[in-house]
Amino acid sequence: MFRFICRRLVLSLITVWMVVTFTFLLMHHMPGELFVVKKNVPPQVLENITQKYGLDRPKLEQYFIYLGNVVRGDLGISMKYTNKSVNTIISKAFPVSVDLGLRALFIALSMGIILGIIAALNKNKPLDDITLFISVIGVAVPGFVLGTLSQYLLCYKLTGFLSRVTGSSFRLFPVSGWKGFSYTLVPSAVLAFGAMAIIIRMMRSSLLDVLELNYIVNAKVKGLSSREIITKHGIKNALFPIVSVLGPLSVSILLGSFAIEKIFSIPGLGHYLVTSVQEKDYTMVIGLSLFTSLIVILVNTITDILYSIMDPRVQLK
Amino acid sequence: MRFSKGIILLTTCLICFSMIFAGCSDPKKQEAFLEENILNISIGGEPEVLDPQLAIDVYPMRVINAVFEGLCRNDEKGVPMPGVAKFWDISEDKLTYTFYLREATWSDGTQITAKDFKDAWLRALDPNPKDHQPALMGYLLMCIEGAENYLYGEGSKEDVGIEAKDDKTLVVKLTKPTPYFLQIVSNSVAMPINSEFYSKQPLVEGMSKYGADIENVLGNGPYVIKEWNHNEDIVLEKNPNYWNAENIKLSTVNLRIIPDNSSAITSFKAGELDIVEISEAHQRDELKAKGAVVESYNTGATQYVSINNEDKYLKNVNLRKALVYGIERESLVNKVVKDGSEEAYAFVNPVVGGGNNSFRQETGDLVRRDNTAEAESFALKSLVELKLSDMPKLSLLVDDMETSKRDAQALQEMWRKNVGIEVEIETMSFESIQERMMQKDYQMVLLRWSGDYNDPTSFLEIFETENYFNIVGFNNSEYDSLMSKAREETDEKKRMNLLSEAEELLFKYMPICPLYYVHNSYAVKPKVKGLVRGSSAIQDMDFYWTYLE
Numbered sequence: 001m002f003r004f005i006c007r008r009l010v011l012s013l014i015t016v017w018m019v020v021t022f023t024f025l026l027m028h029h030m031p032g033e034l035f036v037v038k039k040n041v042p043p044q045v046l047e048n049i050t051q052k053y054g055l056d057r058p059k060l061e062q063y064f065i066y067l068g069n070v071v072r073g074d075l076g077i078s079m080k081y082t083n084k085s086v087n088t089i090i091s092k093a094f095p096v097s098v099d100l101g102l103r104a105l106f107i108a109l110s111m112g113i114i115l116g117i118i119a120a121l122n123k124n125k126p127l128d129d130i131t132l133f134i135s136v137i138g139v140a141v142p143g144f145v146l147g148t149l150s151q152y153l154l155c156y157k158l159t160g161f162l163s164r165v166t167g168s169s170f171r172l173f174p175v176s177g178w179k180g181f182s183y184t185l186v187p188s189a190v191l192a193f194g195a196m197a198i199i200i201r202m203m204r205s206s207l208l209d210v211l212e213l214n215y216i217v218n219a220k221v222k223g224l225s226s227r228e229i230i231t232k233h234g235i236k237n238a239l240f241p242i243v244s245v246l247g248p249l250s251v252s253i254l255l256g257s258f259a260i261e262k263i264f265s266i267p268g269l270g271h272y273l274v275t276s277v278q279e280k281d282y283t284m285v286i287g288l289s290l291f292t293s294l295i296v297i298l299v300n301t302i303t304d305i306l307y308s309i310m311d312p313r314v315q316l317k
Numbered sequence: 318m319r320f321s322k323g324i325i326l327l328t329t330c331l332i333c334f335s336m337i338f339a340g341c342s343d344p345k346k347q348e349a350f351l352e353e354n355i356l357n358i359s360i361g362g363e364p365e366v367l368d369p370q371l372a373i374d375v376y377p378m379r380v381i382n383a384v385f386e387g388l389c390r391n392d393e394k395g396v397p398m399p400g401v402a403k404f405w406d407i408s409e410d411k412l413t414y415t416f417y418l419r420e421a422t423w424s425d426g427t428q429i430t431a432k433d434f435k436d437a438w439l440r441a442l443d444p445n446p447k448d449h450q451p452a453l454m455g456y457l458l459m460c461i462e463g464a465e466n467y468l469y470g471e472g473s474k475e476d477v478g479i480e481a482k483d484d485k486t487l488v489v490k491l492t493k494p495t496p497y498f499l500q501i502v503s504n505s506v507a508m509p510i511n512s513e514f515y516s517k518q519p520l521v522e523g524m525s526k527y528g529a530d531i532e533n534v535l536g537n538g539p540y541v542i543k544e545w546n547h548n549e550d551i552v553l554e555k556n557p558n559y560w561n562a563e564n565i566k567l568s569t570v571n572l573r574i575i576p577d578n579s580s581a582i583t584s585f586k587a588g589e590l591d592i593v594e595i596s597e598a599h600q601r602d603e604l605k606a607k608g609a610v611v612e613s614y615n616t617g618a619t620q621y622v623s624i625n626n627e628d629k630y631l632k633n634v635n636l637r638k639a640l641v642y643g644i645e646r647e648s649l650v651n652k653v654v655k656d657g658s659e660e661a662y663a664f665v666n667p668v669v670g671g672g673n674n675s676f677r678q679e680t681g682d683l684v685r686r687d688n689t690a691e692a693e694s695f696a697l698k699s700l701v702e703l704k705l706s707d708m709p710k711l712s713l714l715v716d717d718m719e720t721s722k723r724d725a726q727a728l729q730e731m732w733r734k735n736v737g738i739e740v741e742i743e744t745m746s747f748e749s750i751q752e753r754m755m756q757k758d759y760q761m762v763l764l765r766w767s768g769d770y771n772d773p774t775s776f777l778e779i780f781e782t783e784n785y786f787n788i789v790g791f792n793n794s795e796y797d798s799l800m801s802k803a804r805e806e807t808d809e810k811k812r813m814n815l816l817s818e819a820e821e822l823l824f825k826y827m828p829i830c831p832l833y834y835v836h837n838s839y840a841v842k843p844k845v846k847g848l849v850r851g852s853s854a855i856q857d858m859d860f861y862w863t864y865l866e
Contacts, residue, residue, distance in 0.1 A: 030748075031748070031749045031752065032746055032747075032748025032749040032750075032751065032752050033748050033751045033752045033755070035453075036747055036748055036751060037453065037751070039373070039453070039454075039769060040456070040769070040775075040778065040779060040784070040785065040786045041453055041454075041456055041785075042456050042468075042469075042785055043785055044444075044468070044469050044470075045444075045451060045452075045453060045455065045456060045468065048444050048445065048451040048470075049450055049451050049453075051445075052445075052446075052450060052451060074522070076522065077521065077522040077524055080365055081365050081366065081529070082365065082366060082371065082449070082450045082524060083366060083368075083449065083521060083524040083525060083526050083527065083528065083529045084521065084529050085521050085522055088521070092547060093547075093548070148579065148580075151580060151583055152583060155583070155587065156583050156586060156587050159587065160587060171587075174587075174589065175580060175583050175584040175587045175589055176573070176575050176580050176581070176583075176584045176589070177549065177550070177573065177589075178549055179549075262576055262577045262580075263577050263580050264580065265548075265549070265573070265574065265575045265576065265577070265580065267546065267547060267548030267549045267574075271548060271576070278746070280748060
């Protein structure tokens, strides 16, 4: 285990270095001017700004200065929010994304597993068809469509209807914002939907596979009740494939929430991931690439460790 | 049997869930929405920084206009009225302005002095500031004596003609009579700074945190910031220390940051917002039907196609005229844009004043209406002059905004139909467009221009030969001399005549193709009265006179 973690650490350092280098190269070769000005600003003023940020120096020099700062854990200052460091922006926005992501992950996992089990146990019966229907929607309909739709139906229509019926100012699901528990429900459910759909299908097929294995037959022969067979022997073994996709799935939930964050006005990191590229906020783009690659490495490492704990046959080398 | 059991279980689960959730929302906050004198607005985007000297976008300006105040501020019609300055004297030669400050304080109770303005203005001009980005908008103050040299790093701070005679008197010397100087004084860049507060701000990577967060802002305007949750909302509260506090009626303004306009509109319909911008035409009717008041206002910008006059084909004036007359502006505005925008038959926007009336009324339209028939004859003339047998294929650069692409497609169609010319649309980021147009490596580009102050020069100066933004490559000595004569002229009427003449001359050559004067639509709850949407960036949203009924 210790050797495994050490190896991962070294590999991740190399990955991060490559990410930083490539993004740096790409950003500095993007076409277009450094500063967008739709006004009659004298070129001298723009030059002053370029100098202030050291962007007039040779590219190689800029690269080494940046790399030196990254080693010290300093991602520089954002070029759009000119007096905020990239570190503070990430540290403020990422917890919100994590909060949303964890809620979504919880919903996706719990609902996905439950519905998957229901589907497997009712193979080819109406309940199976219902879960199939749900998961097809989850896979086929993109998050932003689902987000807009549920915002309209749940937050506007249903909530408006309820407050009219009860005659109070009480609002079940607010349309936009991030102010309390009631604000989190619809966005996290929408964000969870796609992942949940995948989990349902995986859980269903893996449970069906497991239930046909010899040791389950053996358990039946031993005379265990079907409930005991499923909860004690079936589900546990059927969960392995889900654990293996959990890594990529949680990364995509944590970092892929841009559309949902935008629709529901949630102050998370997704906004910066997209707009910083559009706005050519160099330091922000490189800093965020570095940060996301770190997250991916971390999540994958955790998944590997989790897997080895669950299944002693898998050894970390 | 099993099937129905499952369904029952699922529905029970869902009901339980929703009941738990329902119990958790905060009833106090919900009540607050309904309380009186609270205005809920969406501002569309997080202000990058609430530093009046550094702000350039409309999002920070909306907040800055409420939280800070300059020597003057724009009144309901956009005309400068006394702000921190109680009154002012203008010398005979119109070169010296003396401002007499009133007994006004910062929101922490300390007196505002003339030095606060001097410090702020010098800060905006500083070419090499130690702890902040050089101010982009500082160039507005270049009309002050010695300011240009200082901004360009050639002169010194001491030679700039701003003098704080005593605590309450500020004397400013200008290089030329600048009739729109009071407009500049009401702008964000000319708002004061409390130097003592500024010097106490912590540094982050060598940059002062001034304006980055709630504890880094000290204002003097009608409102103070009570809460600033980044990318979420900004809560403004009435400033009890404001000199005119008795006339400020709102107790709280809740500025929600909702980047997605359609969710802002859903929020508006659900009653979470009192004012919302309208970005798509069909939303106007829908919101009207819901009982909202839908209004539109002139943003002060002109949408136009900039034509590269140095291009091998487009240097021909008849070809340019063909392009200009090939546009059916009425149907462009009524069938394509559909947001209340007004068709443009000249360049200077109608909000710009020009003596007694607006400059537009004084000068009149400069492109004849609906002359698409003429477009073809101009096109034929140009073919002869250019010695071509077929119409050349032209390209139009367009930024990646939806509205720009929409306009470009309509233009392409009209030019094909009315002029018989093929135009290829090239969509790219504005940065790339900027690079290409600055190098004059383009044929046509769809642009939007708005002046930084309410004067025809802010529109007309971009066609002077030496101007940095003269991307059309217009080079006319007669025009240049008219403009410089207008700059020296102290008689307002004569000055306006010169500027009228200049614009008329400009349109003899048709260096650009004007399209429409940009209006924005917004919906507002009927209970909201006295909201001002001005035509300058600083007054885009002004709740100075706003109250709820």
